[in-house]
Amino acid sequence: MSNNESVYNANSIEKYWQEIWEKEKCFQTNSVDGNKNYYVLEMFPYPSGRIHMGHVRVYTLGDVLARYKRCCGYNVLHPMGWDAFGMPAENAAFENNIHPRDWTKKNIKNMKEQLKSMGISYDWSKEISTCDPEYIKQQQKIFIKFFKAKLLYKKEAWANWDPVENTVLANEQVIDGKGWRSGVKIERKLLNQWFLSITKFSDELLQDLHLLKNWPENVKTMQKNWIGKSSGAEISFFLEAKCNNIEDFKGPLVVFTTRPDTIYGASFLALAPDHQLSTILSKTSKDIKKFITKWEETFSNEETLEKSQKEGIFTGLFAVHPFTKKSIPVYIANYVLSSYGTGAIFGVPAHDERDYIFAERYKLPIIQVVNSYSNQEIKLPYVGAGKMVNSDFLNNLDSSLAKEAIIKKLENMKAGSRKVKYRIRDWCASRQRYWGCPIPIIYREDGKIMPVDENELPVLLPDDIDFSKKKGNPLDNHPSWKYTTCKETGLNAIRETDTLDTFFDSSWYFIRFADPSHKDPINKEVADNWCPVHQYVGGIEHAVLHLLYARFFTKALSSLEDISFNEPFNGLFCQGMVCHKTYQDSKKNWIYPEEVRRENNKLYHKDTGDSVTELRSVKMSKSKKNIVDPVNIIKKYGADTARFFMLSDSPPERKLEWTSSGIDGSNKYLIKIWNFFKKLKLSEVSFYEDYDYKQEKNNNLVEKTHLYIDKITKSLDNFQYNVAVAQIRELSNVFLSYEASNEDSEGLIAIKFSLTKWIILISPMIPHLAEELWKILGYEKTLVTSQKWPKANLNYIKNTNAKIVVQINGKKKLVLDIPKNLNKKQTQELLMKREDVKTLIGNRDIKKTFVVPNKIFSLVI
RNA sequence: GCCCACUUGGCGGAAUAGGUAGACGCAAGGGACUUAAAAUCCCUUGUCCGUAAGGACGUCCCGGUUCGAGUCCGGGAGUGGGCACCA
Numbered sequence: 001m002s003n004n005e006s007v008y009n010a011n012s013i014e015k016y017w018q019e020i021w022e023k024e025k026c027f028q029t030n031s032v033d034g035n036k037n038y039y040v041l042e043m044f045p046y047p048s049g050r051i052h053m054g055h056v057r058v059y060t061l062g063d064v065l066a067r068y069k070r071c072c073g074y075n076v077l078h079p080m081g082w083d084a085f086g087m088p089a090e091n092a093a094f095e096n097n098i099h100p101r102d103w104t105k106k107n108i109k110n111m112k113e114q115l116k117s118m119g120i121s122y123d124w125s126k127e128i129s130t131c132d133p134e135y136i137k138q139q140q141k142i143f144i145k146f147f148k149a150k151l152l153y154k155k156e157a158w159a160n161w162d163p164v165e166n167t168v169l170a171n172e173q174v175i176d177g178k179g180w181r182s183g184v185k186i187e188r189k190l191l192n193q194w195f196l197s198i199t200k201f202s203d204e205l206l207q208d209l210h211l212l213k214n215w216p217e218n219v220k221t222m223q224k225n226w227i228g229k230s231s232g233a234e235i236s237f238f239l240e241a242k243c244n245n246i247e248d249f250k251g252p253l254v255v256f257t258t259r260p261d262t263i264y265g266a267s268f269l270a271l272a273p274d275h276q277l278s279t280i281l282s283k284t285s286k287d288i289k290k291f292i293t294k295w296e297e298t299f300s301n302e303e304t305l306e307k308s309q310k311e312g313i314f315t316g317l318f319a320v321h322p323f324t325k326k327s328i329p330v331y332i333a334n335y336v337l338s339s340y341g342t343g344a345i346f347g348v349p350a351h352d353e354r355d356y357i358f359a360e361r362y363k364l365p366i367i368q369v370v371n372s373y374s375n376q377e378i379k380l381p382y383v384g385a386g387k388m389v390n391s392d393f394l395n396n397l398d399s400s401l402a403k404e405a406i407i408k409k410l411e412n413m414k415a416g417s418r419k420v421k422y423r424i425r426d427w428c429a430s431r432q433r434y435w436g437c438p439i440p441i442i443y444r445e446d447g448k449i450m451p452v453d454e455n456e457l458p459v460l461l462p463d464d465i466d467f468s469k470k471k472g473n474p475l476d477n478h479p480s481w482k483y484t485t486c487k488e489t490g491l492n493a494i495r496e497t498d499t500l501d502t503f504f505d506s507s508w509y510f511i512r513f514a515d516p517s518h519k520d521p522i523n524k525e526v527a528d529n530w531c532p533v534h535q536y537v538g539g540i541e542h543a544v545l546h547l548l549y550a551r552f553f554t555k556a557l558s559s560l561e562d563i564s565f566n567e568p569f570n571g572l573f574c575q576g577m578v579c580h581k582t583y584q585d586s587k588k589n590w591i592y593p594e595e596v597r598r599e600n601n602k603l604y605h606k607d608t609g610d611s612v613t614e615l616r617s618v619k620m621s622k623s624k625k626n627i628v629d630p631v632n633i634i635k636k637y638g639a640d641t642a643r644f645f646m647l648s649d650s651p652p653e654r655k656l657e658w659t660s661s662g663i664d665g666s667n668k669y670l671i672k673i674w675n676f677f678k679k680l681k682l683s684e685v686s687f688y689e690d691y692d693y694k695q696e697k698n699n700n701l702v703e704k705t706h707l708y709i710d711k712i713t714k715s716l717d718n719f720q721y722n723v724a725v726a727q728i729r730e731l732s733n734v735f736l737s738y739e740a741s742n743e744d745s746e747g748l749i750a751i752k753f754s755l756t757k758w759i760i761l762i763s764p765m766i767p768h769l770a771e772e773l774w775k776i777l778g779y780e781k782t783l784v785t786s787q788k789w790p791k792a793n794l795n796y797i798k799n800t801n802a803k804i805v806v807q808i809n810g811k812k813k814l815v816l817d818i819p820k821n822l823n824k825k826q827t828q829e830l831l832m833k834r835e836d837v838k839t840l841i842g843n844r845d846i847k848k849t850f851v852v853p854n855k856i857f858s859l860v861i
Numbered sequence: 862g863c864c865c866a867c868u869u870g871g872c873g874g875a876a877u878a879g880g881u882a883g884a885c886g887c888a889a890g891g892g893a894c895u896u897a898a899a900a901u902c903c904c905u906u907g908u909c910c911g912u913a914a915g916g917a918c919g920u921c922c923c924g925g926u927u928c929g930a931g932u933c934c935g936g937g938a939g940u941g942g943g944c945a946c947c948a
Binding site for chain 2: 222224225333345355423544654659672726805808812856
């Protein structure tokens, strides 16, 4: 108990109230039917062992919302868990000879303690960890269900290989050609991998973005670009008769184009080096084989790929142009991608930059078929729209109309058809790592691939694993684990030794939270009751990773009727990064902020005295050492100060600059508030809920309170937490100027009324101090946490005057007090009678007037 | 190259719907208290002119719409982010 102390001791106050909340089960949620449910979720953390400032920010934001909604009468679900699988645990095992499970469990314990010290209002009874056997079991059931529904398949494909993590990665995990965690250049390998059929939902994933009204536009745009829909046509090109003796290749060569209108400009065809026909041809031609081998080497290395020129090799084949019947040479070209469209294109040098370069190099014809609308000469290649030329029946058509015309013609001729293609690829979800969810599949000796029998679930990881070998898949290297038998037939079998991408784990955890101990993966009724998540909060770095995968899972589960909702997150909020200035010593080594000493505006190293350079502020990161440890901050100032600072300085979606003066400022403010409350003696003063205060003297305080209830509520509703903080300070600046000892009993009631409301308003932000103040104010028997959110009665704002601005020709000239709520005519009549207005006008003629009641009187002279 | 977002004092940022630009805070300067310092409290603080009253200018730049533009429209610059041989 702390309120007997004479200084603000945040640590003891915070510990005290955290225990009370836990004892009273304030934040436990029971599933209740009805529409007053509200599900707030922040992206669950990877248990690295220590919270960082980014965590403090996102969890504070989520908690303000959860506590606010609870006060507003919502039945709030606010759970927390652990994204517990992943590489760092395995790395720790290599380095420190500790089992990943033990390492992870220890980290969870530490981080849970740290999170609890922040006073976040989680329902810890719903805690889940993705490495729990129960979660693994339920997830394996989902895997098998997807497998049976053909939403999962295994295939050999070029995969992104991370040479540091020794595993494949999904396309979404490759950023700028580098591994998203390791940061090293990704290699390409031809491997047999498990894929999730995310492309089956390409169109739905794209279309339903429109339904996500409460998502940030930039995230939606990123997903839209990632899905990358383009519409055009597939066109069949027949090879000339003399070329038709190629074994294993039947039928026409099909190309995809978004510009079928330019077909009369086609002067060559080009195949991807790994196109089926290229592979066939390489068997009989040494030169082609050489070309493809060279390409494979370049292709596996992103860096040289970027610099590589457009090259190709003539195949010796010719195709027939479907309209002109001319023969067109077929090339293999290194810039054609097998993974997009059909892996083959027709080259139109006049209207495509790449084709233009290629044609120049190999002296291929450049035929212009689109001209500018004005018929002026244009520079080739010209990729824009225009008027068709040199195109037979298309001539003079607008290129967009030509596109439609040619598709119709192709369809009539049965030489092609309208096609829509997507950039998005299926999700490669297997990983050659130990610390992940085992894939519940066995390979039977007769060659059959089968899911593990449901009675055998969960398939758990073996404990006795040798981490001393750095190469290879640890599960695959285990002496016995993978050997098993088929329970049905008794045949020998080998287990799948790959584990699942951790993004699989996080693609459905938010649904599991609804009923985390249910016997099946999803309790449909309860999940439907809570989901979609009303407000999800997390970092934008997951725009095309987790957020896309979770949307896909939701659609997949919905298609299997496991849930009735179609999108996982109704509202999404992406908080900004926490940044800090960076510092370097004279040798350009990064140094920690706390090692820097400031003297006469110059910076020195605290210990060595070396001069220090201050560099720009960037996201806090270990490598640049510009980090501030939240655990130390909470120890020094308390969680409330840290939370308050996180909310005050920047809008939540923008970057937040961490400064020591900022955190100090927040702390000073809380101390000032605490001191103010401590010297009050208001516990005996009371007021009725419908308290109506009329006395002239303290009108200001009651009015302002109502006004600010309204303002603060609106700011919270709009996620403008920094504005809400400013308004909270404004209201407190009003009451801090009151000397309670000078007030009569009516005045004391007004003060108590104002303070009571103010504490509730601030309670989502600094919950511990709010409880303490609540108690000091005399409400020992209740918790501010379970109070109703105040309602502003705007009738109380009976300010009888309005400040009206008098403008002449749009320039402000006077600000006048006049009675409030006069209509336009009354306002003008009143103002025109006033001497100051008459003086202003002088003897000039008034041409026109405008009145905005209570705001503006504008004169045109 | 394509797409998106942003640009307001020394700094972080406010500004319903086009209607007093700079709320709230940080930093800075001055003052009070103190033997002194810290802490606290009070005052000043967009720029320029003026002793002052007051005036002029001012939301990245240029132009437009309007009685009135930080806000709307057209053009341009800069910063940040996403995608990138996607046919």
